[in-house]
Amino acid sequence: xxxxxxxxxxxxxxxxxxxxxxxxxxxxxxxxxxxxxxxxxxxxxxxxxxxxxxxxxxxxxxxxxxxxxxxxxxxxxxxxxxxxxxxxxxxxxxxxxxxxxxxxxxxxxxxxxxxxxxxxxxxxxxxxxxxxxxxxxxxxxxxxxxxxxxxxxxxxxxxxxxxxxxxxxxxxxxxxxxxxxxxxxxxxxxxxxxxxxxxxxxxxxxxxxxxxxxxxxxxxxxxxxxxxxxxxxxxxxxxxxxxxxxxxxxxxx
Amino acid sequence: xxxxxxxxxxxxxxxxxxxxxxxxxxxxxxxxxxxxxxxxxxxxxxxxxxxxxxxxxxxxxxxxxxxxxxxxxxxxxxxxxxxxxxxxxxxxxxxxxxxxxxxxxxxxxxxxxxxxxxxxxxxxxxxxxxxxxxxxxxxxxxxxxxxxxxxxxxxxxxxxxxxxxxxxxxxxxxxxxxxxxxxxxxxxxxxxxxxxxxxxxxxxxxxxxxxxxxxxxxxxxxxxxxxxxxxxxxxxxxxxxxxxxxxxxxxxxxxxxxxxxxxxxxxxxxxxxxxxxxxxxxxxxxxxxxxxxxxxxxxxxxxxxxxxxxxxxxxxxxxxx
Ligand SMILES: Cc1cc2nc3c(=O)[nH]c(=O)nc-3n(C[C@H](O)[C@H](O)[C@H](O)COP(=O)(O)OP(=O)(O)OC[C@H]3O[C@@H](n4cnc5c(N)ncnc54)[C@H](O)[C@@H]3O)c2cc1C
Ligand SMILES: Nc1ncnc2c1ncn2[C@@H]1O[C@H](COP(=O)(O)O)[C@@H](O)[C@H]1O
Numbered sequence: 001x002x003x004x005x006x007x008x009x010x011x012x013x014x015x016x017x018x019x020x021x022x023x024x025x026x027x028x029x030x031x032x033x034x035x036x037x038x039x040x041x042x043x044x045x046x047x048x049x050x051x052x053x054x055x056x057x058x059x060x061x062x063x064x065x066x067x068x069x070x071x072x073x074x075x076x077x078x079x080x081x082x083x084x085x086x087x088x089x090x091x092x093x094x095x096x097x098x099x100x101x102x103x104x105x106x107x108x109x110x111x112x113x114x115x116x117x118x119x120x121x122x123x124x125x126x127x128x129x130x131x132x133x134x135x136x137x138x139x140x141x142x143x144x145x146x147x148x149x150x151x152x153x154x155x156x157x158x159x160x161x162x163x164x165x166x167x168x169x170x171x172x173x174x175x176x177x178x179x180x181x182x183x184x185x186x187x188x189x190x191x192x193x194x195x196x197x198x199x200x201x202x203x204x205x206x207x208x209x210x211x212x213x214x215x216x217x218x219x220x221x222x223x224x225x226x227x228x229x230x231x232x233x234x235x236x237x238x239x240x241x242x243x244x245x246x247x248x249x250x251x252x253x
Numbered sequence: 254x255x256x257x258x259x260x261x262x263x264x265x266x267x268x269x270x271x272x273x274x275x276x277x278x279x280x281x282x283x284x285x286x287x288x289x290x291x292x293x294x295x296x297x298x299x300x301x302x303x304x305x306x307x308x309x310x311x312x313x314x315x316x317x318x319x320x321x322x323x324x325x326x327x328x329x330x331x332x333x334x335x336x337x338x339x340x341x342x343x344x345x346x347x348x349x350x351x352x353x354x355x356x357x358x359x360x361x362x363x364x365x366x367x368x369x370x371x372x373x374x375x376x377x378x379x380x381x382x383x384x385x386x387x388x389x390x391x392x393x394x395x396x397x398x399x400x401x402x403x404x405x406x407x408x409x410x411x412x413x414x415x416x417x418x419x420x421x422x423x424x425x426x427x428x429x430x431x432x433x434x435x436x437x438x439x440x441x442x443x444x445x446x447x448x449x450x451x452x453x454x455x456x457x458x459x460x461x462x463x464x465x466x467x468x469x470x471x472x473x474x475x476x477x478x479x480x481x482x483x484x485x486x487x488x489x490x491x492x493x494x495x496x497x498x499x500x501x502x503x504x505x506x507x508x509x510x511x512x513x514x515x516x517x518x519x520x521x522x523x524x525x526x527x528x529x530x531x532x533x534x535x536x537x538x539x540x541x542x543x544x545x546x547x548x549x550x551x552x553x554x555x556x557x558x559x560x561x562x563x564x565x566x567x568x569x570x571x572x573x574x
Pocket of ligand 2: 006007008009036038039060061062063090095098115116117118119120123124125126127128129
């Protein structure tokens with residue numbers, strides 16, 4: 001089975017936002033980066049599918065040169081090869097532009113199954129996978145918590161709101177957007193890291209970066225709306241004061 | 254014209270649709286609003302929606318839409334949009350919307366702005382306000398390219414009870430679309446709830462919830478001690494349950510439990526919207542977080558900025574006196 005997984009590189013969780021001089025984007029050079037969280041679960045699911053059904057796992061990422069880091073990480077965890085759609089503008093591009101760039105690079109590969117994360121931790125569109133499926137003419141399902149491949153079809157467990165789920169079956173090839181928690185992640189081993197050095201990252205340029213469908217006119221730190229009563233002081237005193245307020249003012253304990 | 258796409262399951266209208274109607278009314282100016290309902294046997298949903306002050310309710314009634322599928326909905330709604338030619342298409346940002354709206358927008362070759370929390374003017378243009386970077390930043394986004402533009406609204410951003418009701422029921426009209434049943438590739442089964450187990454957090458009076466700030470499973474005991482000192486149940490954010498440190502039934506948020514205790518103590522939880530929707534009905538929210546800019550402080554009543562590993566033991570001690 002030929003399996004693809006789309007990986008986005010995003011700023012690390014403890015990154016403190018800094019804006020560039022236009023106030024419409026972040027200072028990319030200031031940030032440190034990691035693999036988008038649900039994408040790590042998508043990668044793990046791809047590796048498990050390969051272990052079960054054999055075949056290969058191809059990691060794909062679109063973005064500037066720096067995103068090769070997440071591809072190397074995927075290769076170290078067990079992906080067989082990688083495709084890097086390289087273009088500086090892709091980090092701040094919208095989901096349509098990114099999906100089109102990925103589609104152009106991925107279409108000729110004729111993957112049996114493509115996994116993406118359900119949402120990116122930076123732009124948070126929640127769109128790229130579904131748009132990619134439409135561009136490649138594939139059926140899709142989103143927010144997936146279990147994948148069972150059976151011959152020429154796949155049966156998946158979709159997460160619905162409030163603890164509800166639903167099984168959906170569709171023919172292969174198909175695209176699935178993976179939810180965090182679908183599996184337990186593995187980490188790269190030293191052996192994996194060494195083996196990754198010999199694996200191929202193929203660089204491709206997007207045919208043309210399509211015109212954007214949305215423009216960020218301003219980016220800013222959200223205004224504070226509600227005033228939390230912040231209690232300061234050394235831990236022991238702050239704790240005492242909090243307990244006093246919860247007992248005497250809020251009367252909830 | 255502004256088109257609202259209604260959401261329902263088995264003839265039960267999703268309340269979030271009313272929030273989107275409120276947003277549409279605020280955006281409309283003197284433009285008419287229509288609401289479209291797709292499904293099979295949707296007349297009662299249409300009748301319920303007709304209470305809104307809008308120009309009309311448009312139904313698409315087709316057996317191929319009896320169960321929701323992204324292929325079926327995309328085909329049907331694409332035709333509806335072609336017939337109605339709205340300038341804006343609005344939806345609530347639900348899981349179902351996430352499943353088909355990007356496909357619909359892509360098929361039309363139009364932009365889709367998701368998870369919008371507010372609408373404002375920027376330099377004479379209309380901008381849609383949305384969170385980015387996990388809520389650390391907010392963006393004013395202006396759609397580009399030809400209309401219609403497609404926009405989804407974050408749950409809770411607009412109030413359902415502020416939707417203006419009409420003096421008389423809006424007219425309901427059915428439009429015809431052709432759906433080739435064989436072009437629907439997804440075969441859905443009936444939705445189910447995973448069997449409820451030992452705890453029902455929705456009934457808890459007090460909850461101590463742990464987030465990724467707890468760092469390791471071995472530290473859960475500390476949160477457990479605080480919960481015991483408060484007479485509280487233990488809850489968690491999603492990553493804690495994803496990691497298998499606590500069972501799913503203790504997860505609070507959009508994909509977990511919705512809770513409304515007297516007091517909710519959030520330990521090392523950043524306050525992502527998917528978490529907040531599950532607990533913002535709490536009477537009193539206490540947040541302990543080392544980051545003073547964490548979004549949880551937007552909704553907390555009481556807060557201590559600091560290291561939970563110092564503060565929680567101090568709280569346990571203070572509760573014992
Ligand atoms: C479709 C969908 C559904 C989702 N459903 C849910 C859901 O139901 N429930 C849910 O919770 N999430 C859900 N999420 C995930 C959600 O978006 C967030 O990723 C998640 O809530 C973050 O969890 P967290 O706050 O524990 O972790 P983080 O966001 O990583 O925050 C950790 C916090 O701990 C603080 N911290 C770190 N160390 C310390 C310390 N020593 N002392 C004090 N504070 C410290 C940090 O400052 C930070 O604010 C969903 C996401 C999607 C896309
Ligand atoms: N630049 C990118 N390169 C590779 N995959 C991406 C990229 N952007 C988004 N994706 C994939 O699409 C998913 C959804 O992203 P988004 O639409 O930005 O929320 C992510 O979890 C990734 O799997």
